[in-house]
Amino acid sequence: MDSKMQGLLFFCSFVFFSSIRDGYAGFTSSFVRSEFPSVDIPLDHQVFAVPKGHNAPQQVHITQGDYEGKAVIISWVTPDEPGSNHVHFGTSEDKYQSSAEGTVSNYTFGEYKSGYIHHCLVEGLEHNTKYYYKIGSGDSSREFWFETPPKVEADAPYKFGIIGDLGQTFNSLSTLEHYIESKAQTVLFVGDLSYADRYKYTDVGVRWDTWARFVEKSTAYQPWIWSAGNHEIEYFPYMGEVVPFNNYLRRYTTPYLASNSSSPLWYAIRLASAHIIVLSSYSPYVKYTPQYKWLSEELTRVDREKTPWLIVLMHVPLYNSNEAHYMEGESMRVVFESWFIKYKVDVIFAGHVHAYERSYRFSNVDYNITGGNRYPVADKSAPVYITVGDGGNQEGLASRFMDPQPEYSAFREASYGHSTLEIKNRTHAVYHWNRNDEGKKVTTDSFVLHNQYWGNNRRRRKLKHFILSVIDEVVSI
8 A cells, every 4th residue: 555545544534533423532631731920921021012103003903893804993092192093004005095084082990091092993895805004193103904804605714713811921922922823814802801900000901001012913913803701890899990891892892783783792793704703701691681682683694605604702611621610601501502502503612711621512401400301412413612711811720620521521621822713615624722832832632623504414424435435445455
């Protein structure tokens, strides 16, 4: 048998056994992280450097600005005065054919006074196009670029990064740098941004500023799709601050109106071949609440012929076998899990737990303690649940997993890192979780994700028949 045939046999065997595997053999990694100190980077570090020039724009970040991927919202802060509120943009560097005007505001948080926060919607863009943009004026202006996604259609390839619970430690820096190396195109962020709430008084606002400068090397060049976590709530009666999400909502806007949402904390977008739904774990979601009603309507708008991939983001995981935050997602699971199965959600990403965990396709929709149905069971219609609350914040790792490992848990490890999901076509995507190991990026957990809508049994039988025929052919040589 020549080497080419050996390689083909190995590939076919891998695909075959990956396709028929049902799980029941979860793995808990024995890797022990030699941690960098889990402390925030000092304020005088270069990653927090203020741009040169009087009133120069800083803390630049962009997110998708509409439902279809033909608009972005560009946000920035000017520290001393409002300055220009225009974005100049075009398809050639240093040649800006168009401009858009945004809004500007500032606010106080306790005794902290923010800079002037700008949000500008840039719309009417072409798909699959690189745009250059300039903000600010005179010698203090700054220039960046971004690329729009492909047209929304079934086989549009796209690569997402998934990051959660990032913070601003040296571990956070490793995660951010490793993510940038991945060449992914958009971040799906599952909550807990700056961890500024671990500070007091004016330092809360200061640490929101440093975090936004810290991540600007990525957020100024590609969309980050935001969701809020518990560290965004910031309930501080001792400072007279009792309105939840105040800092977060002032600084990080979302295109919620485009999906008929009544709140920027929950919304949906379509991007390439994916329909992405963002939920709020810390807003009311039981029956009759605005979030409940919105999700029930948004799920009916999903068109799997155009966007085969249905992805949900939330902060609190619905399934978690770590002692940290155990069962905190149970109430949302009870409310929404049957919908996720009915509409064939492909994957649900969450954060909150500072460790990594991936599930098999399991569900607990038949839970009935009086009838004896008390445990999750294998369910091919269920999503894969992935927890990526491992960005690197100062609270450290959640290293205490429950023993024995439950049957729904496929892989778990207490390390820092990030994930990527690369959509290949309407049927398959490739997923990687990448560990931060002493500052190095190590791909640790990988699998092929089969689309729930297009990966039907007929196609899988054809694939199985094809692989078996190839194996027979190879064996006969």
